[in-house]
Amino acid sequence: MPDQPQTPQRQTAQSHTTQHPPVDQTAAGQEPSGFHGLIEAAGDAMRQAYAPYSGFPVGAAALTEDGRLITGCNVENASYGVGLCAECALVGQLQLTGGGKIAAFTCVNGAGEIIMPCGRCRQLLNEFAAESFQILTPEGITDLDGMLPQAFGGQDLAHHDRQRGRTTP
Numbered sequence: 001m002p003d004q005p006q007t008p009q010r011q012t013a014q015s016h017t018t019q020h021p022p023v024d025q026t027a028a029g030q031e032p033s034g035f036h037g038l039i040e041a042a043g044d045a046m047r048q049a050y051a052p053y054s055g056f057p058v059g060a061a062a063l064t065e066d067g068r069l070i071t072g073c074n075v076e077n078a079s080y081g082v083g084l085c086a087e088c089a090l091v092g093q094l095q096l097t098g099g100g101k102i103a104a105f106t107c108v109n110g111a112g113e114i115i116m117p118c119g120r121c122r123q124l125l126n127e128f129a130a131e132s133f134q135i136l137t138p139e140g141i142t143d144l145d146g147m148l149p150q151a152f153g154g155q156d157l158a159h160h161d162r163q164r165g166r167t168t169p
């Protein structure tokens with residue numbers, strides 16, 4: 001597997017060679033060194049969260065394939081159900097700053113602990129994940145299939161369209 005792009009802190013995400021999940025040998029609770037920059041960036045984003053209703057601020061950070069650092073925080077609303085997860089802000093930021101694919105990702109809670117993205121946000125990440133995608137989870141680093149097994153994606157729509165003789169953009 002190719003090396004991950006470097007973070008602004010010039011650290012490199014750990015590569016993995018075995019099955020998921022998790023695919024690295026990092027013990028749960030330890031920070032794999034290549035993700036230190038992302039963890040820090042996620043913590044900074046978390047401190048900008050607007051979470052007065054849940055009291056559960058979340059920060060997310062990603063490194064794009066071309067080396068950009070993208071972050072997001074959750075933004076809640078008095079109409080609870082329309083609150084935005086940190087990952088929603090992150091993918092908006094990704095697109096706004098030039099698009100591309102996510103090579104590495106992590107997110108943290110208010111205590112700075114690594115958390116898993118909720119189900120909806122795993123789908124958001126799947127849309128923009130690079131083939132080499134790695135996510136730092138509470139149990140270590142895993143890949144796309146470890147995060148969202150048998151993910152539904154554009155390939156399913158393309159398959160459906162082919163059966164109907166249509167083309168998907």
Ligand SMILES: O=c1ccn([C@H]2C[C@H](O)[C@@H](CO)O2)c(=O)[nH]1
Nearest residue numbers: 054056058074085086117118121
């Ligand atoms: O992956 C997740 C899971 C939860 N939250 C937010 C939504 C809500 O504001 C708060 C409590 O669920 O945490 C995120 O931002 N990302």
